[in-house]
Amino acid sequence: MVSTNRLPPGLLANRDSEKMWFRSGDLRSCRSTGSEGIYEDSSVVIRDDRIGAFTVTYKKLEKGDTAWYWCSAGQQKTPVRIMVKPPPTTTFHCKVTMDGEYSVLEGRSLTIPCHYEPEYVSHVKYWCQGRTRESCTILARTDDARSIGPAVEKVSIFDDPVQLVFTVTMNNLKEGDSGWYICGVEIGNLMNRDDIGYTYINVIHGLSAVHSQVSGEKGSSVTVECVYSEKLRDSEKMWCRSGDPRSCRSTGSEGIYEDSSVVIRDDRIGAFTVTYKKLEKRDTAWYWCSAGEQRTPVRIMVKPPPTTTFHCKVTVDGEYSVLEGGSLTIPCHYEPQYIGNVKYWCQGKTRDSCTILARTDDARSIGPAMEKVSIFDDPVQLVSTVTMNNLKEGDSGWYMCGVEIGNTWKADDIGYTYIRVIHGWSAVHSQMSGAEGSSVTVKCVYSERLRHLNFLSFIHVIPKFSVPTHADLQTGAAFLKFLAPPEDCEH
Structure with a gap:
């Protein structure tokens, strides 16, 4: 069994919106959940839970099912690859164990x-x-x-x-x-x-980014690493901002490019790196690593740095991303000396300008306000947890979990985190595989605004040798071509 999740921005509201699944490049393969939120035939079942996810289950995989496919909702779509492997002909009860599958670049x-x-x-x-x-x-x-x-x-x-x-x-x-x-x-x-x-x-054989999304604070540096297979060693390596062909920078015959803001180096063995020397806010965008006819997307996000730095005894993870309409639970760890102190959660970049959303000494934080934000302190585990429900894009920003010190001589101990609420959709796994004759399930999750969209689909025409990606949906005309959706998609 396999699962995947994905989704991006949409437009018009309609409670009976449909979600679709089709084989890349084959308009006739289009299958829709329709007004009932379900489609089923002898080989596949598609179900939309109408909350934030739909699943596609292949009942019995056949060798011909190996292909790229699209999950689609409204104007949003995301790619999923299914690979069917021949099953071993003999089964043993083994005392030797190992992972089931590996993928590696040539x-x-x-x-x-x-x-x-x-x-x-x-x-x-x-x-x-x-x-x-x-x-x-x-x-x-x-x-x-x-x-x-x-x-x-x-x-x-x-x-x-x-x-x-x-x-x-x-x-x-x-x-x-x-x-x-x-x-x-x-x-x-x-x-x-x-x-x-x-x-x-x-x-x-191909090209891949070690991390498809990287982030850094404004003014800091960040490095993207793209690895490639053996056949691409002698190909020209390029780095382009998606939708802007004029931004492309090439390593050229020397295997290196450098200007005042970026350095690109190709090791000529199997990887090239792109380093931004000093990030600026405008650097937030989708980019392409390119080698020969292969390319892969990378997203760079530039965050504003906190204006004040504290030496903290409260720790929290640095960044979270969550789909709009979803929930998020964040643990805030503290030192034993803070067991008896009040803990709080607030929104803002400094303690002085931070809007309190929940406190452990406020009954509203475990009462009606729990519908949006709640806080729970576990002194045994030395952690307070904050849960935020039904998040909106407007909730994106800096947050603090803090311990109230309670005197004028010492500042509260606080930990920073950045929450990014995303409108879109995603495949839980962008590549799935199963043995021939087995079943496999693909799961695609979507944000709140895509629950009730009119269906306005488009099909991406994939250039020869390229791999369809989520970022294809957000690129400019210089990189993409689109066809109109089929008029007779089966319901």
Whole structure:
């Protein structure tokens, strides 16, 4: 089973708005929840909960279902990729465990841990490629010197009996290395099978951002890292502001670009970085990392710095993002000496200008006001938690959780956080996979204003070799082409 969430801005209100699901580039595949909020046929079920999410469940995956798809609501849509893998032909009850799937860019390395039970400490461990033990090609063994000698250039294996884990490292991976692999423990007799664990490795040709969203305070620096596969090493690397072709900056033949505000460096191995020296408010935008015909989106957000700095004994995470209409619970940790003090939650950048929203000594913070903001103090865990409900875009901004000191000689101890309330939608997972014949579920979540939108869909025409992204929906005409939606979408 798989799940994904996503969504952006919309327009007209209508309680019977429809959500849609369609295969990228195939208008005839369009399926809509209609006025009932549900669609079902022999292969797929689509349900809209009318609160903030709709799910798409494939009952029995087939190989032909591997494709890019779109979740759509109003003028908003977000991409989801479904990958169907062939199932292993044999199932074992294993004492060897490992993660089920890995994805890695071509030309890069991958290290995989295989955990085993204590009774296997002295046994030989091995790594092989294949779907069954009988047809599996051995690549490395812990009793083979070649696994730690010349062959280490491609595959190596290391056993750590103290941690009960052996690790396999594969270097310079190629697309042809994609497939099923087995990490096994050799039992060594005819009465018992080897204990083995399966994993699937997907070697991808393309480009990816290490972090698709980065943020920093105004005046600080921030670095974006984009990694690429082997085939793109000699391609020109570029950085562009979405919707503004004139903003594009290239590393050129030297592999570097620098001006007064930005430095771009290509290591010519598998990554290039973009560093903004001193962020300005106007730098908040969507951008593109580009290598050859591949590109991937990155969002930079510039936050205003707090105007006052305190040495605090109250700690809180630095930033939260939440879809409009949703709720958010924030923990504020404090030191033991503050157990008996009043805790509070306020909105603002300084204590003097901060609007109190909840206090632990105010009954309204656990009464009717709980509909919007509530606060709860747990002196055992040394944490006060604040819950904010039904958030709006206007609620975005700086907040403080504080401990009231109660005298004129010492300032309150406070912790800052920034809350960003987003209008949009999102896929919980933008890529999902399942074995052929199994079921898979995609989940898309949306903000409050998209609950009741008239359906005004558009289809993104994907350029050759490009991967559709959420940011495609917010870019300018220089990067996107659109087609009108189908008139005869099935309900």
